Amino acid sequence: MVTLAEVAQHAGVSASTVSYVLSGKRSISVSTRQRVERSIQELGYHPNAGARALASSRSNIIALMVPLRTDMYVPVMMEIAIAVATTARAHGYDVLLLTGEEGPDAVRRVTGSGLADAMILMDVELDDERLPLLRETDQPSVLIGLPADTTGLTCVDLDFGATGALCAEHLALLGHRDIAVIGEAPAVYERHTGFAERTLDGLRSRSRELGLRVLHRPCEGGYDAMALTLARILDERPGTTGFVVQNESAVEPLLALLRQKGRAVPEDVSVIAICPDQVATQASVRLTSVAIPAQDMGRHAVEHLIAKLEGRGEDDVVLIAPELTVRASTGPAPAAP
Template sequence: MATLAEVARHAGVSASTVSYVLSGKRSISEGTRDRVERSIQELGYHPNAGARALASSRSHIVALMVPLRTDMYVPVMMEIAIAVATTARQYGHDVLLLTGEEGPAAVRRVVGSGLADAMIVMDVELEDERVPLLRDSVHPSVLIGLPSDPSGLTCVDLDFTATGELCGDHLADLGHRDIAVIGEAPAVYQRHTGFAERTMEGLRRRARERDLRLIHRPCDGSYESTAGVLSRIFEERPRTSALVVQNESSVGPLLSLLQQQGRAVPEDVSVIAICPDQVAEQASVRLTSVAIPAQDMGRRAVELVIGKLEGRDPHPLTLLPPQLTVRGSTGPAPTV
């Protein structure tokens, strides 16, 4: 492995100049900086993390808080985490993954230990207990999610309120009036998790505006739970002609149950899902869906937090507009 001294000889500069290029502590001419950076790349030099931290007063580590709860769809969470890690490496940063459900304690631990220069926080609740600490911290932070009061914070998320509205509009335009939502696990709503609450806010708004009859039933995603929820929906609202699914684990069981009951999709029941494209495309019926832009959210979160570390003041709120892809699972409401 190349040493700093070897990089200096290769670039024709002093070792201190290489250190200044790495730390950014002094202004270095563009030509010299380019020469040093080319040498670093050609020799495959990787500065010692401890020495680099001492030299720059930074760890070049970003902490990613991603509680891995059993009631969440882990593949999406990990897709975001991978996007964060790969993007951070492009900026010369590593990622410290915090997967426990520690809440404010984890924020205090990161801030108090100096383990990381910045934090990216996921699984954001409307009244998230971590938010006051993040507002007061000297460490930059970005939330992937949106609390009820985002003032003083930098947040990036899919616009889930607009997502709910888009689903409602699509089904209303097709003539559906009785719509049921198969939602996330009950604990997700008990925590008032932002994405789930905001989706329902958008759907309820469209229900009021377009005279839709809407019911919402949480579901833990298992076959048994999905069967129970579906049975309850049709018992309470026999004329239900469309289902909005915001629970990736329920997609497979739901389509199987509808087939067993002799309900054709979309002739008898339309189904629209809020899920990754892969889930929608690989279902037994290709689902009309609003995609979860996991990679985009992870990438943008890193870009925002790096901007804050470099002294830039990014836009506090980045809401990604939802994109609806119409496939084979939605059609006109059946005639009575």
């Protein structure tokens, strides 16, 4: 293993000079810099991460806590994680992957040990038990998601309230009157992850203003659960002509079932999905959708975190504005019978 001292000797300078060449924290003459850089190249030097962390009290690592369960929004989670890793690397940081398993202890461990300089939390619940710890510590953090109380925290999320409203507007504009929301699995609501409720609230209040009638039904993913849910909806409100689907794994089953029941999309019923664009474009009908901007969320989170690490940070809540893309699954409401 090549050390700084060896590089220094090889280049005929002192160790501190090499260090300053590397960090750029003091001015170095061009000739010295070049000599040092050549030595680094020739010897294949890589600074030792542990020594660096010890001496500087900065690890250049960002911790990312992902949810343990893989039952929902997996592609979204993955895309966020990858965006976080990529963005972090671009700023010279590495990413430590933590699962929710350890819970609050993970926060304690990471902040206590100096393993990471900062952390990003995904899948934040409304009243998350990790939040008090984050508020206590002076280690910067960013949440992806929105807890009930955001004081002293920085959060990044899609504006799910506006998303719901946007869906209502689009359907109202097309003349629909009775709409149904196929929500996330009941467990998601029980867990109080927030985003599902926020979508619903936004959608309901805008619907009220627009005179839409809304029926909300949570739904596990999969074909069978969707079949049951759809049957109930059509039973209770046969006149339903608009659907808003917030559960990725209910999208394709819904389309199949509608087809099977002889309801054409978009002639008879309209469907809006809240999902990543990939899902919307790969479905059996190209879906009008509000995209979940996973990449943006990951990127924003890292950039805010780094701003904080550099002292430029401010605690605030960034809600990304939703965008509705019209594709082939929505159209004018059919004339009343």
